[in-house]
Amino acid sequence: DTGVSQDPRHKITKRGQNVTFRCDPISEHNRLYWYRQTLGQGPEFLTYFQNEAQLEKSRLLSDRFSAERPKGSFSTLEIQRTEQGDSAMYLCASSFTGTLTQETQYFGPGTRLLVL
Amino acid sequence: AQSVSQHNHHVILSEAASLELGCNYSYGGTVNLFWYVQYPGQHLQLLLKYFSGDPLVKGIKGFEAEFIKSKFSFNLRKPSVQWSDTAEYFCAVLNTGFQKLVFGTGTRLLVSP
Numbered sequence: 001d002t003g004v005s006q007d008p009r010h011k012i013t014k015r016g017q018n019v020t021f022r023c024d025p026i027s028e029h030n031r032l033y034w035y036r037q038t039l040g041q042g043p044e045f046l047t048y049f050q051n052e053a054q055l056e057k058s059r060l061l062s063d064r065f066s067a068e069r070p071k072g073s074f075s076t077l078e079i080q081r082t083e084q085g086d087s088a089m090y091l092c093a094s095s096f097t098g099t100l101t102q103e104t105q106y107f108g109p110g111t112r113l114l115v116l
Numbered sequence: 117a118q119s120v121s122q123h124n125h126h127v128i129l130s131e132a133a134s135l136e137l138g139c140n141y142s143y144g145g146t147v148n149l150f151w152y153v154q155y156p157g158q159h160l161q162l163l164l165k166y167f168s169g170d171p172l173v174k175g176i177k178g179f180e181a182e183f184i185k186s187k188f189s190f191n192l193r194k195p196s197v198q199w200s201d202t203a204e205y206f207c208a209v210l211n212t213g214f215q216k217l218v219f220g221t222g223t224r225l226l227v228s229p
Contacts, residue, residue: 031215042120042206042219043160056215091160093217102148102167103210105217107160 002026004108006092012114013082020078021111025094032075033105034067035091036060043091049075050097082115089113118143120209122220129197129227137192137223139207148210149190150217151181155203163205166190177201199229 005024013019025032031050035043046065047057051072061067064082069075079086089112093105119142129135141147151163164175171183181192190207204224208217 033216035217040221042208042221043217044219045216048215058216103215104150104162104165106162107152109159 004092004094004106006090006108006111008111009109010112010114012116014116015084016081018078018080019082019113020076021090021092021113023075023077023092023094023108025073025075025092026096026106029094029096029106030072031095031097031103031105032069033093033095034075034077035093037089037091037110038087046077079113082113084115087113087115118209118211118214118218120207120218120220122205122207122223124223125221127223127225129225131199131227131229132196133227135192135194135197135201135225137205137207137225139190139192139220141188141190141207141209141218143211144185144188146212148212149181149183150208150210151175151179151190151192152206152208152219153203154206154222160206163192197225197227199227201225202227 007022033048034046037043049069064080067077089110091110092108095103095105121140123138149166152160153163166173174180204222206222207220
């Protein structure tokens with residue numbers, strides 16, 4: 001399977017703990033996105049990378065959240081001092097931007113986080 | 117800021133019925149439009165997309181959508197649904213020059229056999 005992969009698929013943690021999620025994009029995709037989806041809502045944008053550069057962060061991304069894409073391939077999303085409100089599905093997507101402005105984002109299966 | 121409205125939150129249809137799901141967005145300009153589908157237990161998959169050209173676009177599994185710029189709409193249609201179309205459908209908009217997709221809240225479709 002050459003799609004976007006995410007690990008772990010499920011995470012249960014206690015409030016106050018730190019968690020880290022990993023995303024592996026489709027090979028050769030230069031853009032990588034993180035979204036968050038809560039029950040009954042569509043995905044909401046958190047941040048995105050072009051290669052290793054983080055180019056935009058949503059106001060949803062508090063200072064407890066940090067994302068990296070150190071070598072322009074996989075990415076990690078860390079949440080420090082988790083709160084119950086962080087419980088959600090965290091989605092990763094990737095895309096390739098060439099010379100055209102047309103871009104399609106392909107999504108991974110997500111990591112479902114439950115904070116107790 | 118861009119917002120996307122999907123007015124039908126839940127739709128129940130019998131097999132062979134026709135489907136139309138509404139999608140409206142708030143902010144004009146040049147837009148790229150998408151419908152994604154999430155089947156039970158699976159991840160978001162691209163159903164169809166519009167970038168430019170013919171406003172009637174065809175996607176997988178017999179779905180199509182029509183972009184009506186004057187109405188800021190991109191409604192999804194299928195002439196005859198099947199039980200296997202049971203899923204959640206998300207409309208998403210990307211304004212060119214901005215990289216983030218803005219999603220609607222989704223429509224849950226249940227097709228009864």
